[in-house]
Amino acid sequence: MTATPTQAPAIHVQGLEKSYGKVEVLQGVDFDVARGSIFALLGSNGAGKTTVVKILSTLLKADAGTAGVNGFDVATQAADVRQSISLTGQFAAVDEILTGRENLVLVVRLRHLSDAGTIADDLLERFGLTEAAMRKVSKYSGGMRRRLDIAMSLIGNPPVIFLDEPTTGLDPQGRLDVWQAVRDLAASGTTVLLTTQYLDEAEQLANRIAILHGGRIIVDGTLGELKQLLPPAKIEYVEKQPTLEDVFLAIVGSES
Amino acid sequence: MTRHFFADTAVLTGRSLRHIARSLDTIITTAITPIAMMLLFVYVLGGAINTGTDSYVTYLLPGILIITIASGIAYTAYRLFLDLTSGIFDRFHSMPIARSSVLWAHVLTSLVANLISILVVVLVALAMGFRSGAGVLAWLAVGGILILFTLALTWMAVIPGLTAKSVDGASAFSYPLIFLPFISSAFVPTATMPGPVRWFAENQPVTSIVNAIRDRFAAQPVGADLWVALAWCVGILVVAYLFAMATYRRKLA
Numbered sequence: 377m378t379a380t381p382t383q384a385p386a387i388h389v390q391g392l393e394k395s396y397g398k399v400e401v402l403q404g405v406d407f408d409v410a411r412g413s414i415f416a417l418l419g420s421n422g423a424g425k426t427t428v429v430k431i432l433s434t435l436l437k438a439d440a441g442t443a444g445v446n447g448f449d450v451a452t453q454a455a456d457v458r459q460s461i462s463l464t465g466q467f468a469a470v471d472e473i474l475t476g477r478e479n480l481v482l483v484v485r486l487r488h489l490s491d492a493g494t495i496a497d498d499l500l501e502r503f504g505l506t507e508a509a510m511r512k513v514s515k516y517s518g519g520m521r522r523r524l525d526i527a528m529s530l531i532g533n534p535p536v537i538f539l540d541e542p543t544t545g546l547d548p549q550g551r552l553d554v555w556q557a558v559r560d561l562a563a564s565g566t567t568v569l570l571t572t573q574y575l576d577e578a579e580q581l582a583n584r585i586a587i588l589h590g591g592r593i594i595v596d597g598t599l600g601e602l603k604q605l606l607p608p609a610k611i612e613y614v615e616k617q618p619t620l621e622d623v624f625l626a627i628v629g630s631e632s
Numbered sequence: 633m634t635r636h637f638f639a640d641t642a643v644l645t646g647r648s649l650r651h652i653a654r655s656l657d658t659i660i661t662t663a664i665t666p667i668a669m670m671l672l673f674v675y676v677l678g679g680a681i682n683t684g685t686d687s688y689v690t691y692l693l694p695g696i697l698i699i700t701i702a703s704g705i706a707y708t709a710y711r712l713f714l715d716l717t718s719g720i721f722d723r724f725h726s727m728p729i730a731r732s733s734v735l736w737a738h739v740l741t742s743l744v745a746n747l748i749s750i751l752v753v754v755l756v757a758l759a760m761g762f763r764s765g766a767g768v769l770a771w772l773a774v775g776g777i778l779i780l781f782t783l784a785l786t787w788m789a790v791i792p793g794l795t796a797k798s799v800d801g802a803s804a805f806s807y808p809l810i811f812l813p814f815i816s817s818a819f820v821p822t823a824t825m826p827g828p829v830r831w832f833a834e835n836q837p838v839t840s841i842v843n844a845i846r847d848r849f850a851a852q853p854v855g856a857d858l859w860v861a862l863a864w865c866v867g868i869l870v871v872a873y874l875f876a877m878a879t880y881r882r883k884l885a
Contacts, residue, residue, distance in 0.1 A: 433726040435884070455728060463726040469719035473651045485643040486729050488636060528723075 384447050386411045386536050386567035387432065391441035394427050401427050403591030404441070409569055409584070411535075414562045416582035417571045423588045425571035426466060429540045432569070433463040446535055462529035466540045468521040472514040476505050476524050479513060480531065487532040499527040503557070519550025526557050537561060539570040543577060548621050549628065555581060637730040644724070644737030648711065652745050658707050659745055663752040666700040670753070673819060674760060681820055689762045693754070694845035695818020698838055700753050701746050701782050702810045705789040706803035708742035712793030713802035725884065735790060735880060742786040743779065750778060770848040773858075777845055780865035785809065787872035794879050818842045837864035 387409035394402040401424040409415040419425045430436040432445055434454040443450045446460035463469075471479050480496035489495065500506045503523040508516065513524065522542065529537055539558065543551045558581055562568055572578055578585045579599055586596040595602060618626075652659065670692060673681075678688040685691045715721050715738075724734050754762075766774070789805070796802035813819070815829065816838035822830050833839055844861035847854075 430722075433722075435722055435725055458726060458728040461726065463723060465719040465722050467719045469723040471647065471720060472718070473654050474647070478650070482643065482647055483727075486640060486724070486727055488639070488728075 384444065385409055386413075386446060387415070387569060388444040389428070389432070389441070390443070392428065392431065392438050392443055393440040394424070394431065394436065394438050400591055402438075405588065405591070405593055407586050407593050407596055409567055411567055412562065412565045413583040414558065414568045414570065414581050416578035416585045417569065417588055418573070418575065418578050418585055419571070419588035420573060424591060425588055426540055428588070429463070429538050429569070429571060432457075433461055433538055434458055435463075460534055461536045461538060462532075462534045464525050464529045464537070464539045464542060466544065468518075468525040470513050470521055470524050470528065473512065475510050475512055476500065476516070476520075477509040479524060479528060483528045483531045489532060495531060499530065503527045504553075517550070519546055519553055522546060522550060522554055523557065526554065530561070534566075536567045536569070539568060541571055541573065543572070543574065548624055551577075552625075636728075637733055640729040640733035641736045641740070644733050645740045648737055648741040649744060651711065652741060659749050659752070662704040662707065662745070662749040663700060663756075665703055666696045666753050667756050669699065670696045670757065670760070683821055687761060687763065689757055689760045690764070690849065691846070692819065693757045693762050694842040694849070695813045695816065695838070696753060696757070697750055697778060697845070698781070698813050698818065698842060699810055700749050701778070701785055702806055702812070704746040704749050705742060705782070705785045705809075706806035707745065708738060708786050709789040709793035709796070709802040709805070710799065711741070712738050712790060713796050713799060716794065731884070732877075732880075735876070738790070738793075739783070739786050742789070743782055746782045746786075747779075764849040765851045766849050767851065770851055774845050774848045777841060777848075777861060777865065780862070780869065781841060784865050784869035784872055787869060787876045790876040791872070791879050794876070794883050812836065813838050813842070816842060837861070837868065840864060 385408040387407075389405055389407050392402050392405040393400070405424075405428060407415075407417075417425050417428060427436065431438050432443055432450060434450050434457050437451065445457045448456040448460065450457050471482065474482065477496050477500060480499055481492045484492040484495050497506075497509075500509045503526070505520060505524060505527070508520060513521065516524065526539070526542070529539075542554050542558070546554065555577070558568055558570065562583075570577075570581065582599070584596070584598055585602060586593045588594075595605065670689065673692055674689045678692070681688060683691045715734075721734065725731060764770075792802050792805045816822070816833050816836060818838060822833045822839065825833055840857045840860040841864060843857040847857060
């Protein structure tokens with residue numbers, strides 16, 4: 377069901393503008409995301425990250441500028457864009473009253489694929505949710521919900537995936553699970569655009585990082601390029617203390 | 633996109649029907665208030681009300697059915713509001729589906745849920761002594777009026793469901809609708825009401841709808857009330873549908 381890929385970048389954004397009333401959230405946003413890469417859109421709360429994602433996933437119309445996803449224009453070829461993407465919104469968009477498996481089957485049906493049961497069971501297995509498959513999602517932990525949410529986004533193998541603040545509100549273990557899922561996705565050739573307010577998340581995952589501030593992209597580059605914007609590193613000797621996260625993960629027994 | 637409309641609507645309707653099946657309490661709550669009202673009016677107040685008919689419960693049932701629908705659609709708005717705020721609407725809308733199926737699924741679910749509540753209320757009325765000499769055609773006509781009325785109010789409920797800022801706001805609109813039958817021929821004949829109240833009662837939709845259903849139950853010949861009732865239902869349905877769709881499109885823009 378994936379749309380025909382083209383040679384253009386997976387995501388192309390130029391001069392994007394959007395206002396809510398008098399508040400100009402986006403004032404000319406430009407960036408490109410290469411195929412198969414992980415791109416992190418970094419910004420503080422209210423910087424407009426979600427607005428960018430909503431425009432790219434055809435949920436909002438831009439006031440000005442153009443945006444293309446998988447070679448399709450979001451304004452004029454919205455149907456093709458929707459065929460090419462999956463959106464994992466800021467709040468795990470899962471159906472609380474249905475079971476995990478029913479959620480997956482629902483999305484398989486809406487993507488008009490056959491063999492819903494097999495696809496659902498494979499994903500449950502892959503995301504470690506097989507045991508919880510028949511439980512209502514309202515009984516899931518935050519991390520399980522997020523994993524289910526991401527699993528739902530993979531159905532139909534869309535070439536581009538948007539993850540809007542995928543780890544907000546997760547415990548450290550849940551966070552590592554999501555990171556692993558994102559890395560696996562990119563390894564299989566999927567283009568991932570993720571928004572985050574956690575700098576280490578961008579540092580850990582992204583091939584390229586853009587900082588959205590004051591309605592514009594003020595920096596865009598690889599981690600190495602961004603680091604060169606600062607004065608060269610000095611060598612200092614600091615005793616390496618374990619972070620609380622290291623302690624937490626060592627005690628609860630993390631595999632990573 | 634539209635080639636998937638029926639398949640997508642079926643899948644999404646299945647989803648929300650499952651919600652209903654797993655929270656049957658909403659249907660019971662919907663039916664309980666009208667049933668309590670029916671008990672109150674028949675066994676407490678009814679003895680003092682002179683409707684010129686033998687059985688007050690038979691006189692009362694049409695109005696009680698209207699109240700059942702008016703309180704039932706509050707849940708339609710509520711379910712829509714929850715879908716909107718939980719983010720699952722965004723997920724559906726970013727998928728390659730026929731977008732309007734998302735609304736139609738809620739509308740069809742509302743219809744099914746209300747028909748179940750209506751059935752419960754009618755069964756209780758039967759136990760309380762409601763009797764009708766209506767034939768199959770008359771019952772079908774009653775069903776048709778109730779379905780039209782439910783659809784009209786459901787599309788009306790879609791508007792606050794899409795625009796409300798809070799759960800309370802999503803369902804508050806139904807209170808005046810529940811109150812409307814009291815100023816109609818639903819509980820007492822309009823003849824005893826003073827001038828302006830009587831004028832309002834006789835010219836508002838509930839009276840003609842209640843009279844039309846009552847006449848079908850009594851196996852009366854078709855009169856003007858039926859056509860007025862149908863005109864009201866279709867009129868409200870069309871206006872509510874247009875406004876709901878406009879609200880929906882604005883919400884998506």
